[in-house]
Amino acid sequence: MIRIAAMAGLCLIAAPALAQVSEPLPRFEALEQQQRMAQQREMDNIEANRQRDLNRSTQPNSGVSEAERALRDLQYNRAREQRLLELDRDRQRVQRERDLANAALLNARIPRNSSVVVTDPERYILPPAPPGKYYARVEGRFVLVDETSQLVTSILPVQPTDPTADVPAGPLPLPDTGLPLRRISPTSASVIRDFKALSLPAPPSGQYYARINGQTVLVDGRTELALKFVDPG
DSSP, rough: OOOHHHHHHHHHHHHHHHHHOOOOOOOHHHHHHHHHHHHHHHHHHHHHHHHHHHHHHTTTTTTOOOHHHHHHHHHHHHHHHHHHHHHHHHHHHHHHHHHHHHHHTTTTTTTTTOOBBSSSSSGTTTTOOOOOEEEEEEEEEEEEEEETTBEEEOOOOOTTTOOTTSSOOOOOOOOOOOOOOOOTTSTTTTBBBBBGGOOOHHHTEEEEEEOOOOOOEEEEEETEEEEEEEOOO
């Protein structure tokens, strides 16, 4: 009796932990998530170093002139822009590779006894294949194959019910650079004087627009800090 009670108590204790267990992500998604986190850390580290350097240089008796401070800030901006450019080139390369792979699917030869042939279409909520054709799953896409020529004749549109574990990883989105942390003085050259030329509405009282790192932000006049990104037009 004591043993049964102890086991019941153990189950009650373990139940919440079991309820929190989630199904692991497919391997390629987990790897993609790791890559995105690593790229985001790169951007965050550049900004953190820039902010730390700025704080040190603005302290009394730092010995850093305004020109030196501006030069350091420019160097950090260039490092960030260079890294973003490299990441964007990687994205374009991956997208080109995916486009070429998809284009190569048509007229690809898939024998009837191939392991990629779908033998149970109902499992994937696919309608019966047209006469003289059969389904296959290649490069994360369902395709129709002609029985006579064994060539892919069409690629089915992606559906919400399609499996995802075999879908090749696509290009990663660029890291979020976040709102600029530095102060943006109303006398700064980055402040937008003619907001109407950019089809922007009049900023709220006590606020103004600025163009930072190729993006438009709304700045609070009291704190001189960016409040949010703004889409022109």
